Amino acid sequence: MKIALFGYGKMGQMIERTALDRDHTIVAKIDIDSQEIDFSNIDVAIDFSLPEAAFGNISKCLDNNTPIISGTTGWLNKYDDAVTLCKEKQGAFIYASNFSLGVNIFFELNAHLSKMMQGLEQYQVAIEEIHHTQKLDAPSGTAITLAEDVIKNSHYNAWKLNQKEQGHIPITSKRIGSTPGTHTVAYNSLVDDITIKHTAHNRAGFAQGAVIAAEWIIGKTGVFTMRDVLNLG
Numbered sequence: 063m064k065i066a067l068f069g070y071g072k073m074g075q076m077i078e079r080t081a082l083d084r085d086h087t088i089v090a091k092i093d094i095d096s097q098e099i100d101f102s103n104i105d106v107a108i109d110f111s112l113p114e115a116a117f118g119n120i121s122k123c124l125d126n127n128t129p130i131i132s133g134t135t136g137w138l139n140k141y142d143d144a145v146t147l148c149k150e151k152q153g154a155f156i157y158a159s160n161f162s163l164g165v166n167i168f169f170e171l172n173a174h175l176s177k178m179m180q181g182l183e184q185y186q187v188a189i190e191e192i193h194h195t196q197k198l199d200a201p202s203g204t205a206i207t208l209a210e211d212v213i214k215n216s217h218y219n220a221w222k223l224n225q226k227e228q229g230h231i232p233i234t235s236k237r238i239g240s241t242p243g244t245h246t247v248a249y250n251s252l253v254d255d256i257t258i259k260h261t262a263h264n265r266a267g268f269a270q271g272a273v274i275a276a277e278w279i280i281g282k283t284g285v286f287t288m289r290d291v292l293n294l295g
Contacts (some may be wrong), residue, residue: 065276066090066104068119069111069134076269077108084273092119101126106276113137113199120144120155129154129279133161133272135203145285154279158288159203161271165245166288168260172208172247175258176215185249185256187212189221190234192244200235204245209233212247 063086067074070091078088089103093111099122106129109119113136123130124147132155141157148155160166179185189212191205201209201223209221209231222230242262249256262268271288278291289295 063087063276063280064089064103064105065273066092066099066107066128068092068107068109068115071110073110073133073265073268074108076265077110077272080266080269080273081276084277086273099126101128104128106131106280108132108272108276109134110272116140117144121147124148124151124153124155127151127153129276129282130156131161131272131275131279132157133159133268135159136199138203148285152283154282154284154286156275156279156286156288156291158271158275159207160243160268161275161288162262162267163271163274163292164267165204165243165260165262166271166292166294168245168258169207169211170289170294171258173211173215175247175249175256176212179249179256180215182249183217185251187216187218187231188234188248188250189231190236190244190246190248192236192238192241194240194242195237197237200237201233202235202243202245204243205233205235208245208247 065081065088070093107123109132111134116134116137117140120130189205191202218231220230221233223233226232242265244261246259275291
């Protein structure tokens with residue numbers, strides 16, 4: 063595949079190494095809005111840019127019939143617009159808050175556990191996420207996804223960052239050293255605790271998942287998720 067990278071920070075560089083290891087070619091590395099892009103030479107684009115740039119990058123790709131994979135967080139107020147544009151252009155688009163294969167299995171475990179805990183209101187849910195000090199957004203997109211999946215199957219109606227409030231799931235965000243990402247979902251009661259946890263050892267899993275998603279989307283039309291890529295539906 064000929065891949066364009068939108069964003070060439072640490073994640074972009076790791077995606078490049080992963081793509082090259084899987085015999086793909088990086089044909090563009092776009093870090094600024096004014097950079098010229100030859101979409102005729104691109105099979106698929108992978109976006110790990112900045113929140114303020116993500117929607118513009120996605121729109122350009124869809125306008126130019128280029129499948130786009132986005133792992134940028136912090137721009138989701140425009141997600142519905144991206145979905146609408148994708149359908150209008152009959153394009154192909156995947157957004158994931160986390161492309162790690164292990165994290166997406168963790169999402170499934172979290173959703174299943176939340177269904178099992180329905181009605182057991184003696185348990186209070188809390189989510190904690192830990193990332194490196196250079197991560198700009200808080201809470202992480204992964205933590206938000208975990209909270210939203212619990213909310214679908216519980217009496218909670220929203221989440222709150224770093225504070226407790228009735229009817230809200232508290233999400234604690236910590237920024238420590240070079241931590242790639244640790245997420246914990248805990249159900250706490252007076253008599254016991256139930257906890258599930260995912261710990262990333264490095265960013266390689268995120269890059270691998272993004273490239274696998276890019277391989278999968280070629281030749282497809284529609285809006286997809288990692289559940290589709292991993293056939294978890």
